[in-house]
Amino acid sequence: MTYNHREIEKKWQRYWEENKTFKTDTESDKPKYYVLDMFPYPSGAGLHVGHPEGYTATDILARMKRMQGYEVLHPMGWDAFGLPAERYAMKTGNDPRVFTNKNIDNFRRQLKSLGFSYDWDREINTTDPEYYKWTQWIFIQLFKKGLAYMAEVPVNWCPDLGTVLANEEVIDGKSEWGHPVIRKPMRQWMLKITEYAERLLKDLDKLDWPENIKEMQRNWIGKSEGAEITFRIDGHDETITVFSTRPDTLFGATYLVLAPEHALVDQITTPDRREAVEAYRRSIESKSDLERTELSKEKTGVFTGAYAINPVNGEKLPIWIADYVLATYGSGAIMAVPAHDERDWEFAKKFDLPIRVVVKGGDVDREAYTGDGEHVNSDFLNGLNKEEAINRMIEWLEENGVGRRKVTYRLRDWLFSRQRYWGEPIPILHLEDGTIKPIPEDQLPLELPEMDEIKPSGTGESPLANNEEWVNTVDPETGMKARRETNTMPQWAGSCWYYLRYIDPHNKERLADPEKLKKWLPVDVYIGGAEHAVLHLLYARFWHKVLYDLGVVPTDEPFQRLYNPGMILGENNEKMSKSKGNVVNPDDIVESHGADTLRVYEMFMGPLEASAPWSTDGLDGARRFLDRIWRLYVGEDGKLDAKIKPEAAVDPGFEKTYHQTVKKVTEDYENVRFNTAISQMMVFINEAYKQKEIPKSFAEGFVKLLSPVAPHIAEELWEIMGNEPPVSLATWPTYDPDKLVEDEVEVVIQVNGKVRSKVTLPADASKEAMEKAALDDEVIKEWLAGKTVRKVITVPGKLVNIVAN
RNA sequence: GCCAGUGUGGCGGAAUUGGCAGACGCGCACGACUCAAAAUCGUGUUCCUUUUAGGAGUGUGGGUUCGACUCCCACCACUGGCACCA
DSSP states (O other): OOOOHHHHHHHHHHHHHHHTTTOOOTTOSSOEEEEEEOOOOOOTTOOOTTHHHHHHHHHHHHHHHHHTTOEEEOOOEEOOOSHHHHHHHHHHOOOHHHHHHHHHHHHHHHHHHTTOOOOGGGOEETTSHHHHHHHHHHHHHHHHTTOEEEEEEEEEEETTTTEEEOGGGOBTTBOTTOOBOEEEEEEEEEEOGGGGHHHHHHGGGGOBOOHHHHHHHHHHHOEEEEEEEEEEETTOSOEEEEEESOGGGGGGOOEEEEOTTOTTHHHHOOHHHHHHHHHHHHHHHTSOHHHHHHGGGSOOOEEEEEEEEOTTTOOEEEEEEOTTSOTTSTTSEEEEOGGGOHHHHHHHHHHTOOOOOOBTTSOTTTSOOOSOOOBOSOGGGTTOOHHHHHHHHHHHHHHTTSEEEEEEESOOOEEOOBSOSSSOBOOEEEETTSOEEEOOGGGOOOOOOOOSOOOOOSSSSOGGGGOHHHHEEEOTTTOOEEEEOOOBOOTHHHHTSHHHHTTSTTOSSSSSOHHHHHHHOSEEEEEOOGGGTTHHHHHHHHHHHHHHHTTSSSOSOSEEEEEOOOOEEOTTSSOOOGGGTOOOOHHHHHHHTOHHHHHHHHHHSSOTTSOEEOOHHHHHHHHHHHHHHHHHHBOTTSSBOTTEESSOOOOHHHHHHHHHHHHHHHHHHHTTOHHHHHHHHHHHHHHHHTOSOEEHHHHHHHHHHHTTTSHHHHHHHHHHTTOOSOGGGSOOOOOOGGGGOOSEEEEEEEETTEEEEEEEEETTOOHHHHHHHHHHOHHHHHHHTTOOEEEEEEETTTEEEEEEO
8 A cells, every 4th residue: 555645644734633742731740842834825826836945844843842742832823914915905805804714714724724733722823802902001101101192204105105104115305106205203103122221131142042133133223331521612502413333543633523314403503604514414314324325435525614622621523514424323423533444534525524533542634543552642541551550541431520431232113104094003093182092902903994995095104194084082090082093013012912911812801811821921932034033023023021020921931942044045046936836835745745744845845944945856766664664564455564663573773773762862853954854764663674573663663753853754653553643742752872873883094194994893892902903903903004193083982093203 | 344154065954072985864876676768776976086096175375283174374165144234
């Protein structure tokens, strides 16, 4: 009987579903194991072969841990708000709910066809009012803590379409249909993630994450330490505060630069410079952020006519404006030290401003010197090195009340509102007296109203603004007329806390039961794409810390261990895409080769974190491996093959291979090295083929090892062996360390570092015995003929190296 | 430009307290089975040479060491992230 994947896979998927084999009992006494996938956006295109890579990895861990006696939480859900559904609704006039639910049904069908061991009773959907009720609740807590506020922020406004576009919808300053897009300031919700910058940075050290992801987050947060320095402005009462990481170079400052948007520019500009300054600012405003950075090779700027006073020596420094100074970082103003800062150096060269050396070591005629060195021309800093001088200067600034030690972060507050329909409504009322307040928590969820037509409001507000009935309301507490917030939340919102809801998905009273959260947090292993390395993972960590401060969750970090699966490329080594025609659809593979083959293949391609091209031949190889297993176990009659028997004569070599296999596969799964685990299982099968008889206990142990990767065939073989299903809940096999110990080892003999001979010796042979065996070896004697032995290095149980000349 | 990562056969990849480079799979070649083919089973497969053997070899060049894919220095290439962040 041949291996019929279509029949077997359907049979066991039905069995698992009917028996609720993978249901999690969150109140069980067993130790917990929480293994989580990044939940997908259910796109119309369906599952991509990239999805099953990460999902199989988590599934292997979930299945092994279950068999090892853990209570495993392994859930799945849908990150279902998002732009494609909104655009579909605008184009077709259909409700995005219908479209989204159709896509979800398709995704769920596909995931089930791959045999993942999710507890489907915990499925969540970010667009479900019972779910986003709590997303809104968290927003209200953020608002109450002062972490959500409104600010004027520029958006991509497209007048022709009457709508605001996302950054990715703007191509070369135009909409995808070629309409012009301009930057327009709008009142928007911001979340004060910057208040958590230091904790988000520091706590990275506690996480078992890939170092590159942590580094990306560190760079994103961008901590820099330095000082704030206050400059008086000649002839004005106002002062300018600058941030510098090099306060030690204050004696080398020769001018100041403000960002063109800096609030003081209008006040300090002298009449004769006004025209030039206005013209420069206008030229900046018409540029997008992108243009400003792209055209940045050449420094631009104008003199304001005003002068600042250097607090340390009373010198008058001209104040310029230039777009190389960013309004959004630090205080939007800098002191320029052209001798020791590359950007200032370029600017000074271009505008012929003085360059004064205060640190010895470079050649400032050629370039700025940013390294360490002895300070000169710097009064009380002369002779000091960089670190000493920085500290001494900060002391001086603080003593004289003109500055202080200061830490600045590159991280900006999170722009949290979207001018969209298909997102969580922000639960805020704008009262007629101009105040804002959250809607009472007992009135949550604030449901997204169904609308006959979803079209741009024309004002830049979301399509919700068209719905007068919904927008205009009355504050139930004061009776005042009120307007609902028409902005909705970004897609990140729902994914910031979904891992909490899985723990207690049907709780009507609260986000989740605190006792359950206490047992189940943190997530033990989290697997998902590296494209979320910064934003999703940083936002989720931020919300988690806020919830920790509120006492809602018991841990200060959500995800302990993290892995990012690499990308599966097309057969031609390029990214899979429709236009290149190299996309592989998992449905087709499940049909032709089977889900188990797809799972084995994707795990065998290479390390989980590496990208690799799809290979049809490789896929066939995975199938061949499963066929080989099948033929080893199942005879022509469909019954267990006669050579697998309870009382079999065991070859000692094969016995050792079995125990090695149990050990290696268990350790490799635990450490997410699935490719080498599979290769070890192949070694076992190759050995098994050479045996006349195979002990049934080995055959059973092997099926258990196989079951996390290829669960359907494993269940079938388990049943054919006469065992009670499911193997998915059987006990994980163990190995006997004594069976792994070698009596004899092959010792390598080298002459001058080159392998010349080998000799078999007892594993515990002494150094002297090994040396003697080496020198007595016939081949070695020939190599040593005519030479004098200078030295012999012996590594017990491994090798002997003879140095001779 | 800056930061991080990677670089091993025809291909995907193994091997790390420094100790036999190339496990396992793919592909290819040969053999068995077959009227034949497919499938299957078996053998071989880093390269070079004058092939019972020897030499070279883990991106390039140098170094440390009895011994380096592994450690150090410099460089090159590719991938990812950031991009005037003071």
